[in-house]
Amino acid sequence: MIGALGFAGYFLIVWDIVEFCRRHDIYCQGRGSAANSAVCFALSITRADAVGLGLLFERFLSPERDGPPDIDLDIESGRREEVIAYVFEHYGRHHAAQVANVITYRTRSAIRDIGKALGHSPEEVDGWAKGSTTANPSTGADRSHRRWPPWPERSSTSPGIWTPFGGMVICDRPVVEVCPVEWARHPGRTALQWDKDDCATVGLVKFDLLGLGCSTPCTGRWT
Secondary structure, three states: OHHHHOOHHHHHHHHHHHHHHHHOOOOEEEEHHHHHOHHHHHOOOOOOOOOOOOOOHHHOOOOOOOOOOOOEEEEEHHHHHHHHHHHHHHHOOOOEEEEEEEEOOOHHHHHHHHHHHOOOOHHHHHHHHHHOOOOOOOOOOOHHHOOOOOOHHHHOOOOOEEEEEEEEEEOOOOHHHOOOEEEOOOOOOEEEEEEHHHHHHOOOOEEEEEEEOOOOOOOOOOO
16 A cells, blocks of 8 residues: 555655664654554554554555645654754755744734743733733824833734744755745754645645653653
8 A cells, every 4th residue: 555655755754763763762652643554563653553453544544545644753852853953964954844834923912922022021011912902003092091112013914924843844856946945043954935734735745743742751762
């Protein structure tokens, strides 16, 4: 099935990332519908014996499904950067990039985040955010009763911002030939200008390197 659908390379890349984590004692665990795959179990990507547990493989991969399989990798958050750095180093910056995470703000959220970033106190920011629903700073309404800073009038029209996250695309050709890219703020990394939905629409395969948060040190490492 994997060979017929042309996904052998996808499985091998995921295995390579998991193997890097194993070699460097980084906790990494495949999850989600990938646990239904006997191949993922055989490659030590997941820990569930899909055959022994009688799991339904078609939920993970079948000819009727549209698009590639989805293997989410949970990686201990404190060391996920090491894994992302490995992908860029091993596959090359020209062939790998992080997918954009597009964030669209409502007025209250924009005022809170911009105010916090500009160093205003939580009390001030909270008051401005709550006042945004009863007063329109762009028209000056109700300004006689509030000390509006000079920036909230721009908050309601601030465009969506984006930051790269753990979703990565790896191509067999330079990424710039496939979709628009730009240099990420982190030195030596490239970011796509598309989010995960845009990538899925054009058929790009995304590798999800998700951060696994732990309140205590992670246990159950590879043996």
